Amino acid sequence: MLRSALNRLIGMAIVMFLVVTIVFVIVRVTPGDPAAVMLGPDATAEDIASLRERLGLNAPIPVQFLTYFGGILRGDFGQSIFLNIPVTHALWLRAEPTFFLTVFALAIAAAVALPVGVLSAYWRGSAFDQAATMLAMFAASIPSFWLGLIFMQIFAVQLGWFDTSGYGGPGASFAERMHHLVLPAVTLGLISSALITRFTRAAMLDVLNDDYVRTARSKGMSEWRVVVRHAFKNALIPILTVIGLTAALLISGAIVTETVFGLPGVGSLIVSAVLRRDYPVIQGALLVVAGLYVLVNFVIDMLYLLVDPRVRY
Amino acid sequence: MTLDADTILSVRDLRTWFKGRHSIAKAVDGVTFDLKRGKTLAVVGESGSGKSVTSLSIMGLLARPGAIESGQILFRDRQERVHDLARFSQKQFRALRGREIAMIFQEPMTSLNPLYTVGDQIGEMIALHEPISPSEARKRALEMLRHVEIPDAAGRLDDYPHQMSGGMRQRVMIAMALACSPSLLIADEPTTALDVTIQAQILDLLRRLQDQFGMSILFITHNLGVVAEIAHDVVVMYAGRVVEQAPVMELFARQTHPYTRGLLACTPDAERDLGSEGERQALYSIPGSVPPITDLPPGCAFEPRCGYAVPACRNALPPLVKAGENSISRCIRSHEI
Numbered sequence: 319m320l321r322s323a324l325n326r327l328i329g330m331a332i333v334m335f336l337v338v339t340i341v342f343v344i345v346r347v348t349p350g351d352p353a354a355v356m357l358g359p360d361a362t363a364e365d366i367a368s369l370r371e372r373l374g375l376n377a378p379i380p381v382q383f384l385t386y387f388g389g390i391l392r393g394d395f396g397q398s399i400f401l402n403i404p405v406t407h408a409l410w411l412r413a414e415p416t417f418f419l420t421v422f423a424l425a426i427a428a429a430v431a432l433p434v435g436v437l438s439a440y441w442r443g444s445a446f447d448q449a450a451t452m453l454a455m456f457a458a459s460i461p462s463f464w465l466g467l468i469f470m471q472i473f474a475v476q477l478g479w480f481d482t483s484g485y486g487g488p489g490a491s492f493a494e495r496m497h498h499l500v501l502p503a504v505t506l507g508l509i510s511s512a513l514i515t516r517f518t519r520a521a522m523l524d525v526l527n528d529d530y531v532r533t534a535r536s537k538g539m540s541e542w543r544v545v546v547r548h549a550f551k552n553a554l555i556p557i558l559t560v561i562g563l564t565a566a567l568l569i570s571g572a573i574v575t576e577t578v579f580g581l582p583g584v585g586s587l588i589v590s591a592v593l594r595r596d597y598p599v600i601q602g603a604l605l606v607v608a609g610l611y612v613l614v615n616f617v618i619d620m621l622y623l624l625v626d627p628r629v630r631y
Numbered sequence: 632m633t634l635d636a637d638t639i640l641s642v643r644d645l646r647t648w649f650k651g652r653h654s655i656a657k658a659v660d661g662v663t664f665d666l667k668r669g670k671t672l673a674v675v676g677e678s679g680s681g682k683s684v685t686s687l688s689i690m691g692l693l694a695r696p697g698a699i700e701s702g703q704i705l706f707r708d709r710q711e712r713v714h715d716l717a718r719f720s721q722k723q724f725r726a727l728r729g730r731e732i733a734m735i736f737q738e739p740m741t742s743l744n745p746l747y748t749v750g751d752q753i754g755e756m757i758a759l760h761e762p763i764s765p766s767e768a769r770k771r772a773l774e775m776l777r778h779v780e781i782p783d784a785a786g787r788l789d790d791y792p793h794q795m796s797g798g799m800r801q802r803v804m805i806a807m808a809l810a811c812s813p814s815l816l817i818a819d820e821p822t823t824a825l826d827v828t829i830q831a832q833i834l835d836l837l838r839r840l841q842d843q844f845g846m847s848i849l850f851i852t853h854n855l856g857v858v859a860e861i862a863h864d865v866v867v868m869y870a871g872r873v874v875e876q877a878p879v880m881e882l883f884a885r886q887t888h889p890y891t892r893g894l895l896a897c898t899p900d901a902e903r904d905l906g907s908e909g910e911r912q913a914l915y916s917i918p919g920s921v922p923p924i925t926d927l928p929p930g931c932a933f934e935p936r937c938g939y940a941v942p943a944c945r946n947a948l949p950p951l952v953k954a955g956e957n958s959i960s961r962c963i964r965s966h967e968i
Binding site for chain 2: 541
C-alpha cells in the first residue's frame with residue numbers, strides 16, 4: 319500500500335516536470351517577442367528592451383529554463399505584469415471561490431448521480447430508469463452558461479433568494495460568500511451529474527449480473543445489502559474514474575460559470591490574464607490547473623487501492 | 632401439503648416458464664421428484680434441459696421474466712414444518728436462504744466477491760442468520776475453513792479470493808454454504824470448472840461433509856461420471872421434463888430411456904474406446920441437438936434424435952411409466968431398451 323503510494327508519487331513528480339517543461343517551451347516557441355506582444359503595438363523599443371531584461375529573456379535558453387525551474391521549486395512563479403504582484407499571490411487571492419465552487423459542485427453531482435444511477439440500473443427499463451436517462455441526456459446537452467442564466471432569472475431575480483452575481487462585498491462573512499456559491503455550484507453540479515449517472519448505471523448493470531451477486535442473494539440478505547455492499551462496491555472502480563475526470567473538468571469548467579456569476583475566482587483571473595497578455599499569470603495558472611489534475615488523479619489512484627485489494631502499482 | 636417423514640424436498644409438477652412477448656419458453660415443464668433426508672439426488676441433463684432453472688426455482692432466485700407457473704415445491708425445515716416454496720415471497724425466502732437451503736455454484740472463480748476476504752464472506756453468512764459478535768463470526772468462519780480441509784486455515788482466513796486456486800475457492804464456497812448447517816444443499820455443477828483431480832477431491836469432501844452435517848444434497852450435473860461418485864438417486868431431464876428416474880445402481884445397470892443410454896455412451900471410456908492395437912474409435916455423440924424449448928413437438932421431445940423412435944412417439948407426450956424395480960421412464964418402448 320505504502321509502496322504503491324510512493325510509486326505513484328514518483329510518477330506524479332515526473333508528470334509535473336514534463337508539464338513545467340512544456341509550459342516553458344510553449345511560451346518560447348510562440349511566434350514573436352513575448353515582451354513586444356505583452357506591451358502591444360504602441361510600445362517603444364526601450365520599453366521592450368527593459369521588459370526583456372526584466373523577464374530575463376536575454377539570457378541563453380538553458381539558463382532561462384534553470385532560472386524558471388528553480389523559481390518554481392521555491393514557489394516563485396514570477397511577477398504579474400499587470401497586477402504587479404507575485405503570481406502566487408494573485409492566484410491565492412482568487413483560490414477560495416474556485417476551490418469551494420469545485421468541491422460543492424462535485425458533492426452535488428455525486429449526491430444526485432450515485433443514487434439515481436444505482437436505482438436506474440436496479441430498475442432497468444422502468445419508468446424511473448427512462449426518466450433518469452432522458453434527464454441525464456438533457457442535462458449533458460445544456461450549456462452551463464445558459465442553465466446558469468435560467469437559474470439566475472428564477473431564483474435570484476424572481477424569487478430573490480440569492481444575489482445575481484458577485485462574491486459579496488469586501489467585508490462579507492464566510493457564510494455570505496458561500497451563499498453566493500449556491501447557484502453556480504448547483505448549475506455546475508447538475509450538469510456534471512449527467513455523466514456520472516450514466517457511468518454509475520452502466521457499471522451497476524455490469525456487476526448486478528455477476529455471479530457473486532447471485533451468491534450474495536443465495537445467502538439470504540436484504541436486497542439493500544446485496545446492492546450496496548456487494549454490487550455497488552464492485553462498481554466503484556469505474557465510477558471513481560469518472561468522478562475523477564469530472565473533478566478535473568470542473569476545474570476548467572468553472573471558468574465559464576465564474577464569468578457568468580461574476581465570481582472572482584481563478585477562472586476569471588485566467589480570462590482577464592489572457593485578455594491582458596499577462597504571460598506570467600497565464601503560465602502560473604496553467605501549472606496550478608495541471609497540478610490539480612495530477613493531484614486529483616493521485617487521489618483517485620489511492621482510492622482504487624482502498625476499494626480493490628487486487629490493485630497494485 | 633403432506634410429506635413423508637423422511638422426505639426433505641418434494642417438487643411436484645413444477646412448471647417454470649419464461650414468457651416473452653411472442654413466445655413462452657417452458658424451461659421446466661411438469662417436473663416431479665423427491666429428495667430424501669441425508670441423501671443425494673442428482674439431476675442430470677445437457678445445457679437447456681431445465682436443471683439449473685429447477686434449482687433456481689427452489690431458491691427463489693429466478694431472473695425475470697422467469698416465473699413459476701404452477702406446481703409445488705414442498706420443503707421441510709429444521710422445525711419439521713412443511714412450506715410450499717412455489718408460493719413464497721422474497722421476504723420469506725430471505726429467512727430461508729443460507730439458513731435452511733444453501734447453494735454452491737459452477738464458477739468458484741467468480742462466485743466469491745473479489746473485494747472481501749474469505750473470512751468476511753463466511754462470517755457474513757453466519758451473522759446474517761444468527762445473533763453473533765464479529766469476533767465470534769470470525770472464529771466460526773475459521774472452524775468452517777477447517778471443516779472443508781483448507782491447509783493452514785488460520786493463515787488463509789484473511790486471504791482474498793484472487794489469492795486462492797479454483798479448488799480452494801470451491802472449498803470456501805462449501806464452507807460458506809454449510810456455515811449455518813442447512814438441511815438442504817443445492818450444488819449446481821460444483822465441479823465442472825475444476826481440474827479432474829480437484830473434482831475428485833471436492834466430491835470426496837462433499838460426501839464426507841454429508842456424513843458429518845447430515846444435509847441432503849440436490850446435485851445438478853451433466854456428467855454421469857460424477858453422478859456415479861456421489862448420488863443415491865438420479866433424475867434425468869430433457870427439454871424441461873423428467874425422462875427417467877432411478878436409484879443410481881439401477882440406472883447404471885440398465886437405462887430405461889434412450890436419452891440416458893445416449894448420455895452414458897457419450898462418456899469416454901478408455902477400455903471401450905481404445906482398441907487392442909491402440910487405435911481410437913470415434914467418440915459417440917447423440918445426433919442432433921436439444922430442440923428449442925419455445926417450440927417443442929407435441930410428442931416425445933427426444934424423438935427426432937432417437938434411434939428407437941416409432942411413429943407413435945410423435946402423437947402424444949409419453950407418460951412416465953414404471954420401467955424397472957424402482958425406476959420410471961418417459962418412453963413408450965422402455966421395456967425393449
